Amino acid sequence: MEDVLTISETAARSGFSASALRYYEREGLIDASRTQGGQRRFRRSELRRLAFIAAARHVGLTLEEIKEALSLLPAERTPTKADWTRISRSWRHRLDDEIGALERLRDGLDSCIGCGCLSLQRCRLSNPNDIVADRGSGAVFLPEPLHPPSVERQ
Amino acid sequence: MEDVLTISETAARSGFSASALRYYEREGLIDASRTQGGQRRFRRSELRRLAFIAAARHVGLTLEEIKEALSLLPAERTPTKADWTRISRSWRHRLDDEIGALERLRDGLDSCIGCGCLSLQRCRLSNPNDIVADRGSGAVFLPEPLHPPSVERQ
DNA sequence: GTACAACTTGAAGTTGACTTCAAGTCAAGA
DNA sequence: TCTTGACTTGAAGTCAACTTCAAGTTGTAC
Numbered sequence: 001m002e003d004v005l006t007i008s009e010t011a012a013r014s015g016f017s018a019s020a021l022r023y024y025e026r027e028g029l030i031d032a033s034r035t036q037g038g039q040r041r042f043r044r045s046e047l048r049r050l051a052f053i054a055a056a057r058h059v060g061l062t063l064e065e066i067k068e069a070l071s072l073l074p075a076e077r078t079p080t081k082a083d084w085t086r087i088s089r090s091w092r093h094r095l096d097d098e099i100g101a102l103e104r105l106r107d108g109l110d111s112c113i114g115c116g117c118l119s120l121q122r123c124r125l126s127n128p129n130d131i132v133a134d135r136g137s138g139a140v141f142l143p144e145p146l147h148p149p150s151v152e153r154q
Numbered sequence: 155m156e157d158v159l160t161i162s163e164t165a166a167r168s169g170f171s172a173s174a175l176r177y178y179e180r181e182g183l184i185d186a187s188r189t190q191g192g193q194r195r196f197r198r199s200e201l202r203r204l205a206f207i208a209a210a211r212h213v214g215l216t217l218e219e220i221k222e223a224l225s226l227l228p229a230e231r232t233p234t235k236a237d238w239t240r241i242s243r244s245w246r247h248r249l250d251d252e253i254g255a256l257e258r259l260r261d262g263l264d265s266c267i268g269c270g271c272l273s274l275q276r277c278r279l280s281n282p283n284d285i286v287a288d289r290g291s292g293a294v295f296l297p298e299p300l301h302p303p304s305v306e307r308q
Numbered sequence: 309g310t311a312c313a314a315c316t317t318g319a320a321g322t323t324g325a326c327t328t329c330a331a332g333t334c335a336a337g338a
Numbered sequence: 339t340c341t342t343g344a345c346t347t348g349a350a351g352t353c354a355a356c357t358t359c360a361a362g363t364t365g366t367a368c
Contacts, residue, residue, distance in 0.1 A: 006315085008315085035315095035365085036364095040315085055266070063355070064354090091263055095256055099256045102252055109242070109249065112242070161345075174327090176347095177327090189335085190334095192333080194345085217325070
């Protein structure tokens with residue numbers, strides 16, 4: 001076993017595609033040295049970074065957020081288990097929030113199905129912010145969009 | 155109150171932007187008649203369709219799926235409450251599945267933070283399919299990607 | 309030394325769900 | 339009638355996270 005890996009070896013071991021690895025390197029999420037001929041060689045420690053990236057992606061973080069998280073790792077020494085644990089601890093809250101939002105949506109759906117309304121005036125499911133209806137009720141069903149591309153301004 | 159609405163009235167009442175309404179019409183999700191001059195006029199019943207679309211978007215359906223769902227509505231008569239209820243009932247399962255996936259992820263995260271591993275060989279959080287590790291263990295942590303843009307084909 | 313798979317680059321393409329733009333037309337109040 | 343805001347269209351732009359492509363270079367097994 002050599003102590004550096006080619007891009008295809010790294011791809012096979014990390015589960016990312018080679019083009020994704022090139023993209024991550026270009027974006028500054030991972031690092032690679034080069035051969036004299038210019039080919040990438042990845043240190044094994046990059047596999048751990050990639051594992052972190054994979055996990056963070058599963059949690060729903062954007063690459064920008066992941067990059068920021070990775071920048072919190074110590075530069076002068078090899079990150080320890082405790083370092084990795086520290087920067088991933090906040091995911092727990094994020095997941096709890098996401099689960100909570102989905103549960104509120106599901107419960108709202110139950111009542112909507114019960115009444116069959118789907119009314120813009122009354123149904124919180126389709127009108128989370130009570131845009132049209134009674135503005136006195138402060139109840140906001142979904143404080144922010146659950147799925148990224150679903151909110152419009154105007 | 156007139157019985158048809160302009161695009162900006164419809165936008166205000168539905169919460170969608172005017173450009174989104176044009177887009178939905180072009181994609182065949184909603185319908186509009188025209189004035190002699192060519193301007194759109196929306197029947198009030200379209201507001202209910204739009205309420206459905208808004209709710210379905212919150213549940214995470216794509217426009218394509220929503221279009222398919224809407225095509226199940228009866229064409230020859232005005233949809234009843236029961237019609238709307240019927241086609242939105244399946245959302246419940248979808249939400250349950252999504253919630254379940256997130257909960258499994260959260261619980262996996264807890265054990266990962268506990269051990270601090272984040273190892274490609276051992277950690278199911280970053281290596282959901284056990285690509286590198288022991289292939290004997292049939293346990294698959296996340297059977298499919300939770301967040302759309304996170305899977306690559308080799 | 310040769311073959312050939314694996315690698316390199318920059319540029320362009322992909323996806324979904326819109327938004328923005330430019331240039332022109334319509335509707336309605338005074 | 340005039341004005342002006344609302345409306346129309348098609349085309350192009352946006353976003354993230356990559357993938358695909360073309361054309362050329364490198365590494366290595368024989």
